[in-house]
Each structure stands twice: as C-alpha cells, then as structure tokens.
Amino acid sequence: xxxxxxxxxxxxxxxxxxxxxxxxxxxxxxxxxxxxxxxxxxxxxxxxxxxxxxxxxxxxxxxxxxxxxxxxxxxxxxxxxxxxxxxxxxxxxxxxxxxxxxxxxxxxxxxxxxxxxxxxxxxxxxxxxxxxxxxxxxxxxxxxxxxxxxxxxxxxxxxxxxxxxxxxxxxxxxxxxxxxxxxxxxxxxxxxxxxxxxxxxxxxxxxxxxxxxxxxxxxxxxxxxxxxxxxxxxxxxxxxxxxxxxxxxxxxxxxxxxxxxxxxxxxxxxxxxxxxxxxxxxxxxxxxxxxxxxxxxxxxxxxxxxxxxxxxxxxxxxxxxxxxxxxxxxxxxxxxxxxxxxxxxxxxxxxxxxxxxxxxx
Amino acid sequence: xxxxxxxxxxxxxxxxxxxxxxxxxxxxxxxxxxxxxxxxxxxxxxxxxxxxxxxxxxxxxxxxxxxxxxxxxxxxxxxxxxxxxxxxxxxxxxxxxxxxxxxxxxxxxxxxxxxxxxxxxxxxxxxxxxxxxxxxxxxxxxxxxxxxxxxxxxxxxxxxxxxxxxxxxxxxxxxxxxxxxxxxxxxxxxxxxxxxxxxxxxxxxxxxxxxxxxxxxxxxxxxxxxxxxxxxxxxxxxxxxxxxxxxxxxxxxxxxxxxxxxxxxxxxxxxxxxxxxxxxxxxxxxxxxxxxxxxxxxxxxxxxxxxxxxxxxxxxxxxxxxxxxxxxxxxxxxxxxxxxxxxxxxxxxxxxxxxxxxxxx
Numbered sequence: 001x002x003x004x005x006x007x008x009x010x011x012x013x014x015x016x017x018x019x020x021x022x023x024x025x026x027x028x029x030x031x032x033x034x035x036x037x038x039x040x041x042x043x044x045x046x047x048x049x050x051x052x053x054x055x056x057x058x059x060x061x062x063x064x065x066x067x068x069x070x071x072x073x074x075x076x077x078x079x080x081x082x083x084x085x086x087x088x089x090x091x092x093x094x095x096x097x098x099x100x101x102x103x104x105x106x107x108x109x110x111x112x113x114x115x116x117x118x119x120x121x122x123x124x125x126x127x128x129x130x131x132x133x134x135x136x137x138x139x140x141x142x143x144x145x146x147x148x149x150x151x152x153x154x155x156x157x158x159x160x161x162x163x164x165x166x167x168x169x170x171x172x173x174x175x176x177x178x179x180x181x182x183x184x185x186x187x188x189x190x191x192x193x194x195x196x197x198x199x200x201x202x203x204x205x206x207x208x209x210x211x212x213x214x215x216x217x218x219x220x221x222x223x224x225x226x227x228x229x230x231x232x233x234x235x236x237x238x239x240x241x242x243x244x245x246x247x248x249x250x251x252x253x254x255x256x257x258x259x260x261x262x263x264x265x266x267x268x269x270x271x272x273x274x275x276x277x278x279x280x281x282x283x284x285x286x287x288x289x290x291x292x293x294x295x296x297x298x299x300x301x302x303x304x305x306x307x308x309x310x311x312x313x314x315x316x317x318x319x320x321x322x323x324x325x326x327x328x329x330x331x332x333x334x335x336x337x338x339x340x341x342x343x344x345x346x347x348x349x350x351x352x353x354x355x356x357x358x359x360x361x
Numbered sequence: 362x363x364x365x366x367x368x369x370x371x372x373x374x375x376x377x378x379x380x381x382x383x384x385x386x387x388x389x390x391x392x393x394x395x396x397x398x399x400x401x402x403x404x405x406x407x408x409x410x411x412x413x414x415x416x417x418x419x420x421x422x423x424x425x426x427x428x429x430x431x432x433x434x435x436x437x438x439x440x441x442x443x444x445x446x447x448x449x450x451x452x453x454x455x456x457x458x459x460x461x462x463x464x465x466x467x468x469x470x471x472x473x474x475x476x477x478x479x480x481x482x483x484x485x486x487x488x489x490x491x492x493x494x495x496x497x498x499x500x501x502x503x504x505x506x507x508x509x510x511x512x513x514x515x516x517x518x519x520x521x522x523x524x525x526x527x528x529x530x531x532x533x534x535x536x537x538x539x540x541x542x543x544x545x546x547x548x549x550x551x552x553x554x555x556x557x558x559x560x561x562x563x564x565x566x567x568x569x570x571x572x573x574x575x576x577x578x579x580x581x582x583x584x585x586x587x588x589x590x591x592x593x594x595x596x597x598x599x600x601x602x603x604x605x606x607x608x609x610x611x612x613x614x615x616x617x618x619x620x621x622x623x624x625x626x627x628x629x630x631x632x633x634x635x636x637x638x639x640x641x642x643x644x645x646x647x648x649x650x651x652x653x654x655x656x657x658x659x660x661x662x663x664x665x666x667x668x669x670x671x672x673x674x675x676x677x678x679x680x681x682x683x684x685x686x687x688x689x690x691x692x693x694x695x696x697x698x699x700x701x702x703x704x705x706x707x708x709x710x711x712x713x714x715x716x717x718x719x720x721x722x
Contacts, residue, residue, distance in 0.1 A: 039720075041610025041656070042713030065623050066545070067468040067607075068441030070538060073434040080429030081480035081533055085518045107428040119442035121531045123484070155531075157446045159720060163526040170482045170516075170531035172442055177431060184427070246428075249402025262426050295402075352403030359400075359520065 034128040039158030049156065052130070056137045059150040061117070069152035071117060076177035078113035080104055083170040087359040089132065092206045093222030094297075096169055097139035102226050102297055103248065103361060104173035105147045109228035110244045110300065112183040112235070113175035115147060120171050121155040125164035136167065147226035149173070175228075181235055185262030187242045190332035193309030194267060195302050197230060197321040198223065199275040200252045201294035205283045207360045214286075218279040225298035233319035239312045240305035247301060248361055250352040253292040255301050256337045257351040266335030269328035269349065272342040292339075293352050295360050303330065395489040400519030410517065413491070417498045420511040422478070430513035432478060437538035439474035441465055444531040448720040450493065452568045454583030455658075457530055458500035463587050463658055464609065464722060465534040466508040470589035471605045471661065473544040473596070474536035476508060481532050482516040486525035497528065508587035510534070536589075542596055546623030548603040551693035554670030555628060556663050558591060558682040559584065560636040561613045562655035566644045568721045575647075579640040586659035594680035600673045601666035608662060609722055611713040614653040616662050617698045618712040627696030630689035630710065633703040653700075654713050656721050664691065 037044035054064040061069055084100040094102075101118065108115040120140065124133065144151060202223040209220045227246070234241050243263070247255035252274065260267045276284075276291045284291045304312045309326050316324035331338075337349040398405035415425045422430055445461040455463075462479065469476040481501065485494065505512060563584040570581045588607070595602050604624070608616035613635065621628045637645075637652045645652045665673045670687050677685035692699075698710040 036719045037714075039610075040713060040718075041612075041615055044714065045610075046712070065619065066472070067443075068439050068472045068534075070437050070439050070472055070474070073436065073438045075434065076431050077434045077438075078429050078431050079478070079480060079533075079535065080514055081482045081531070082428075082516045083482035083484050083518045083529075083531060085484055085520050087520075087524075111427070111429045111431055113431070117440070119440060119533050121442045121444035121533075123444050123446055123529050123531075153441055155443045157444045157529075157720075157722075159446050159448075159526060159529075162523065163448075164529075165520060165524040168444075168484050168518075168520075168525075168529065170442070170444060170484075172440075172480050172482075172533035173429075174440065174535075249400075249406075251402075254402055258426070351407070352401060353405065357401075358397045359518075361518075 032130055034124045034126055034130065034133065034158055036126055036158050036160065038124065039156060045156065052134055052137055053154060056134065056141050057151045061150050061152040071152065075179065078108050078111035078175045078177055079172065080107035080111065081170065081172040082107060083168060084361060085168050085359050086207060086361055087165060088210055089136065089166050091210050091222055092219055094224040095136055095139050096167060097136035098143040099224050099297060099361060100169040100171045101140050101143035101147060102224050104171040105149055105226045105228055106246045108173040108175035109231040110246050112181040112244060113177045114232060115149045115173050115175040115228050117152045117174045118144065118149050118171050119153050120151050120169060123164055123168040124156065124158045125166050126158055126161045128166050133167065143226065147228060178235060183241055183243050185243055185259055188263035188265060188303050188330055190265060190330055191306040192242055192303050192330040193306055193326050194328045195304060195309065195312050195324060195326050196252065196275065196299060197227065197316055198299045198323045199277045200247060200296050200299060201276060201280045201284065201291035203297040204294035204357050204360045205280050208357055209283065214283060216279055216283060220279055220283060223296055223298035227298060227300050230316055230319040230321050231300065233315050234302065234312060237311065237315045239315060240308045241302060242305065243303040245301045247299060248295050248297060251293040251295055253349050254351050256349060260337045264334050266331035266333055267328055267337040268331050269337060269339045271339050273325055273327045275323050275325060294357065297361065393491055395485045395487055395491065395494065395519055397487055397519050397521065399485065400517055406517065413495055413498055414515060417502050418512045422511050422513040432513065436540065439469050439472035439536045439538055440533065441468035441472065442531065442533040443468060444529060445722060446529050446720050447568060447722055448526060449571055450497065450527050452571050452583055453580055454567055455585040456497055456500050457528060458497035459504040460585050460658060460722060461530040461532045462501050462504035462508060463585050465532040466510055466587045466589055467607045469534040469536040470592040471607050473542040473605065474538045475593060476510045476534050476536040476589050478513045478535045479505065479510050479532050480514050481512050481530060484525055484529040485517065485519045486527050487519060487522045489527050494528065504587065508589060539596060544602055544604050546604055546620055549624035549626060549664050549691055551626060551691055552667040553603055553664050553691040554667055554687050555689045556665060556670065556673050556685060556687050557613065557636065557660060558588065558677055559660045559684045560638045560641065561608060561657050561660060562637060562641045562645065562652035564658040565655035565718050565721045566641050569718055570644065575644060577640055577644060581640055581644060584657055584659035588659060588661050591677055591680040591682050592661065594676050595663065595673060598672065598676045600676060601669045602663060603666065604664040606662045608660060609656050609658060612654040612656055614710050615712050617710060621698045625695050627692035627694055628689055628698045629692050630698060630700045632700050634686055634688045636684050636686060655718065658722065
C-alpha cells in the first residue's frame with residue numbers, strides 16, 4: 001500500500017467527493033475545504049499535515065512526526081514571535097504566508113541576528129478552501145527560501161466557522177547573533193545618523209487599497225520582503241550599527257518615537273528626505289492618512305555612527321535597497337522626535353494614539 | 362509625571378469611563394474591554410503591553426521595548442510551538458493561559474529537553490473584557506513559575522468582533538537538551554515497557570463538561586500541568602528512556618498509534634491497566650466516548666527499556682505522578698497497537714479518524 005505522502009506527492013489532481021471513500025488512505029483528499037476534523041489530532045489532521053505542510057515546507061529539519069525540533073546552537077540566540085491576522089489574506093505584492101515569514105525573519109534581523117529557523121502555528125477557520133491554504137503555504141516556502149530560513153516545527157488548530165477569519169498564522173523566528181555584534185537603543189549616541197532602507201507606507205496602503213476597493217493609476221504594491229540580507233551586508237562592511245528597527249504597525253513615526261524614547265535622546269528628522277512613493281503619497285492624501293504612520297513590511301531604520309552614514313547608505317544601495325537614504329540625526333539632548341518640514345517649520349512627531357489601519361499585519 | 366507602569370502597578374481600581382480623559386497618560390486605563398486600537402501599534406497598544414503583559418509576566422529577560430529576546434545557548438536546543446484555541450476560555454482546573462504554558466512546556470519535555478523560555482503571541486477579539494485577559498495572563502505567569510520557564514518575548518494582535526473567539530494564544534517553547542539524552546521512536550526496541558504517568562481523559566472531559574453543561578457528582582477537573590519535572594526525574598535516576606509522548610488531541614490511543622507507526626513495531630496494551638478516573642469513565646459512557654481517545658494535558662507516555670519498567674514507575678510515583686503505571690510492552694514484530702481487554706478478547710487500536718472533541722486545546 002503506498003504511503004499517504006507518496007499518494008499526495010504524486011497526485012496533482014485532487015479527489016474531491018461528498019461520498020466518503022472509505023478505502024482511500026488519504027482523508028485529506030476527500031475534502032476541498034477545512035473541516036473541524038483537520039484539527040482533531042487524528043487521521044484527517046495527519047493527512048492535512050502530510051498533504052500540505054510537510055510536502056510544501058519539506059526540509060531536513062522538519063519532522064512532522066514529532067511535536068518539536070532539536071537544533072544545534074552555540075552562543076547568543078535571538079528569538080522573536082509574531083501573530084499575523086492580515087485581512088484580506090491575499091493583497092498586491094504578497095499574502096499572509098509571505099508576511100508571516102518576512103515579518104518574523106525581519107524581527108530576528110532587527111536583533112542584529114542572522115535568521116535560521118522558523119516555527120509556524122496555524123489557526124484555520126472551518127470552511128477555508130484548501131486551495132487557499134496551499135497557496136499560502138507555498139508562499140511561505142518561497143519566502144523562507146528567499147530569507148534563507150527553514151520551518152522546523154508547527155501546529156494546526158481549526159475553529160468553527162465564524163470563530164476565526166480564514167487563517168491566522170503565528171511564526172517564531174530564531175537566529176544566530178554574530179559574535180561581536182551588539183545593537184539596541186542604549187548604544188545610540190548624539191550625532192548618530194538615522195537611515196531608512198527604502199520608501200515608507202507601501203504595505204499598509206497596498207492592503208488598504210484592496211480592502212477599500214481603491215483604484216489607482218499606478219497599483220499600490222506591498223513592500224513585504226526579508227531584510228536580513230541588507231542588515232548582514234551592513235555588518236559585513238563593518239558599518240558602526242547602533243540600533244535597528246522595522247517600521248511595521250504605527251509606521252516610521254512610531255518606530256522613531258520608540259527609539260528616541262528608549263535612547264532618551266531627541267531625534268531630528270528632515271521630512272523632505274523621507275522617501276515616499278508618489279502613488280502612496282497620493283493615496284494617503286485621498287484618505288487623510290500620514291504616510292509616516294503607515295506600516296512597511298520590507299524596510300528598516302538603522303541608526304549608525306555619524307562618520308558611517310554615507311557608507312551605510314552605499315552598502316544598502318548595493319544590497320538591493322536602491323532608495324535607502326539618511327533622513328536625520330540624533331540630537332544632543334533628551335526630547336521628542338522633531339520633524340523639519342520642507343517649508344521651514346518644525347513639528348513634534350508623536351506616537352500613533354488610536355487605531356489607524358486595523359489588521360494590516 | 363508618573364510613568365505608565367507606576368500608575369498601573371499602584372492602581373488596583375481601574376478608571377473606566379466613556380469620556381476619554383485626555384490628561385490621563387494611561388490610555389489602557391480608559392478601557393475595560395479590548396478595542397481595535399489595542400492592536401494598532403501606537404500608544405494604546407503600548408499601554409496594554411505595559412499594563413498587562415509586562416507587569417504580570419515581568420522577568421529579567423522580558424524587554425517589551427523590543428520585538429525579540431537574545432538568549433545564551435550552547436549545544437542542542439529543543440523548540441516547539443502550539444496554538445491554543447480552547448473553548449470555553451476558563452474550565453475546571455485551568456484556563457487557556459495555563460494550557461498555553463503547560464502544553465508547550467510539555468512538548469519541549471517530550472523532546473527530552475528541559476524547558477527554559479517561552480514566547481507568547483495573542484490574537485484578541487475586540488470586546489474581550491480586560492479583566493478576563495488579566496486573569497489569563499496571571500494564570501500564565503503562575504504556570505510559568507511552576508514550570509520553571511520565563512516568557513521572553515511576545516506579540517499582540519486584535520481582530521474585529523466576530524472574527525475571533527475571545528483570545529487565541531500561540532506559545533513557542535525552547536529548552537536545553539541534556540548532553541547525552543537522545544529520545545525518539547527509532548530508539549524503541551522489542552520488549553520495551555510502556556508506562557503512562559497518570560489517569561487519562563481528564564482534560565477533555567473537564568472542558569466538555571462545561572461546554573455541554575454536564576453535571577457530575579464528582580466534578581471533572583482538567584489535569585493540565587507541566588510534566589517536565591517528572592521527565593527530568595527519570596533522566597536524573599538514570600532510567601533508560603527510549604521515547605516520550607504526551608497524549609493530547611486524539612488521546613492515549615492516538616499517541617500510541619503514532620509511536621507504534623514511527624517505531625515500526627506493534628504495541629501490546631493491557632486495557633485493565635490503563636488508569637481512568639471513575640468520574641471520567643462514567644462521563645465517557647454517558648456520552649458514548651472512549652477515554653482512550655480523550656485528551657490529557659498533564660500526562661505523558663514513556664517507553665523504557667524492559668529492565669527499567671519498575672524503576673520508571675517508582676521514580677514517577679516519587680515525582681508527583683502517584684498513579685503512574687506500566688500499561689503494556691513493545692512486541693517483536695511490525696503491526697498495529699493491540700489492546701487486550703479485561704474479558705480476554707483483543708482489538709486493534711486505531712488512530713482517531715474524525716473529530717471527536719473540537720477545541721479542547
């Protein structure tokens with residue numbers, strides 16, 4: 001008798017039937033949508049795990065016959081976790097699967113560490129088309145390859161229709177810290193330069209555009225991507241990196257406010273130097289949003305020693321961040337983030353206080 | 362001006378008002394329920410994180426000002442992840458918080474590793490009473506202390522009313538493997554003894570009893586608890602441990618089927634030796650359920666060398682597992698799990714094929 005995985009691997013066409021086929025060793029193949037039994041711990045769940053997760057995410061570390069993975073480590077290890085609840089599940093430039101890999105991999109990179117492993121836990125809503133789940137898991141596999149990580153263990157739960165929203169994915173990322181690398185707000189010094197790796201607000205506006213049915217001449221596309229390669233390029237080049245932060249929920253403004261508060265230093269930002277794509281700026285104006293508060297998922301802010309600002313920008317340009325630029329510097333006193341406007345005025349940049357864009361990640 | 366955390370720490374009574382108090386530096390204190398802004402990345406989310414998570418889960422490793430934690434490791438590290446969607450959130454003997462800690466800590470222990478760190482990601486439904494969330498997080502803190510682990514990093518997302526179900530929690534656990542410990546189905550040998558650490562089915566029946574409004578003379582109480590201490594006691598005593606598995610979803614039957622398949626060996630189980638509490642057996646009979654398929658959350662199955670069976674049971678008795686006992690052995694051929702019934706018959710134990718009890722973990 002062929003093993004479950006052999007059948008699923010060899011069969012591109014799926015057997016879909018309302019009549020349970022009792023001789024069929026692959027209960028997964030009987031369904032085209034998620035059912036409660038897919039989370040029940042029995043044969044149907046094992047068939048889903050073999051047929052979707054194990055097959056698509058296959059790698060030597062992933063052993064779905066056990067509830068965990070054993071990995072070899074030495075030294076300092078960074079660990080981060082993030083739940084992803086983006087709505088809709090698919091948006092221009094990505095989907096919840098790509099987001100769940102990149103978001104967590106990027107958080108590991110923000111610790112100054114090289115991402116190596118991911119875990120993934122799925123909360124599926126009864127009725128989710130299995131074709132959507134497969135598409136999402138394929139997207140995770142692609143993003144994981146791009147980011148140089150492997151998914152080593154996972155979990156699947158199913159909730160009744162109306163108790164979830166398609167799929168929520170929680171990923172946890174683990175990475176090796178380089179021996180001598182230390183980063184964090186306490187290392188920020190007056191005079192340091194503040195560099196952003198690319199235009200801000202793309203992700204939030206891309207998600208919002210599908211959700212609100214907005215149409216633009218130039219389509220809005222999410223920037224969701226792994227940034228660890230660009231971060232490692234900075235370390236490889238010997239740039240004096242003080243601190244890293246990815247401007248996700250709350251956008252660049254919130255990231256800068258958090259860093260300034262944690263570093264107990266005022267930041268001075270030149271608004272005209274903050275890169276924003278024309279189509280993002282237009283859409284923001286239409287909706288009364290400030291792009292400084294709109295989430296990115298493939299950008300990061302890096303604070304570097306003043307003398308290394310130009311080199312940092314050059315290294316980023318060479319590492320795929322063509323629009324990276326310096327946007328300001330760290331002042332020599334405590335205080336808030338001050339933005340110098342193109343017209344000569346200045347304003348205090350505050351942290352987002354309510355909810356601007358729910359469920360963009 | 363007092364810091365957010367000072368106010369929250371000192372104030373037992375919460376300021377709850379419909380009028381936003383604009384001079385109040387604690388936006389968290391304005392709400393008695395979860396609102397979308399609690400997941401927005403701005404001030405309101407930071408207030409929730411400071412006011413609930415950072416305060417209740419406080420430990421030296423937890424730095425909520427960054428999106429990750431950096432830990433020191435050497436050698437082999439076990440990592441596991443689990444999403445928890447139990448319904449209802451509170452049940453006799455525990456709640457989703459205790460479950461989310463114990464479930465993952467136990468999976469780490471099942472890898473033969475000593476649990477050290479946890480991450481926790483929350484998907485909150487708009488409208489969840491903050492008092493429920495606090496109770497759950499307190500329960501996590503208590504369970505973490507009991508299990509000897511600390512929560513090192515986390516994440517919070519909020520979904521609209523009707524798109525979730527109160528709270529889902531995904532925890533990831535990390536633990537140190539002892540230098541010489543190797544466990545897993547490939548190490549199982551013919552003649553090995555199969556030991557269970559206590560009565561089975563308590564957790565599933567406790568959750569079901571609240572959900573279905575069942576009343577029993579003796580109340581059904583979940584067994585949810587960390588088992589790592591008992592597992593480590595086996596290693597400390599030098600017991601020849603071959604393999605460990607916790608019988609959660611799908612119960613003891615599914616755990617035995619998985620191990621037997623992975624080990625490519627038939628198991629022989631003495632049904633009359635499998636411990637089941639009288640009240641659990643009664644409730645199962647009433648509902649037409651087989652306790653062998655009902656989930657535990659504080660028990661484990663351990664396969665040990667034949668010569669070590671008695672010692673394993675003695676060590677478990679001394680480590681808080683008063684009802685641990687040997688229930689069978691590994692046969693010297695391939696095949697399924699065979700159960701010898703008290704009346705002299707035998708039957709093949711099969712993996713759960715549908716969904717018996719949805720959302721018990």
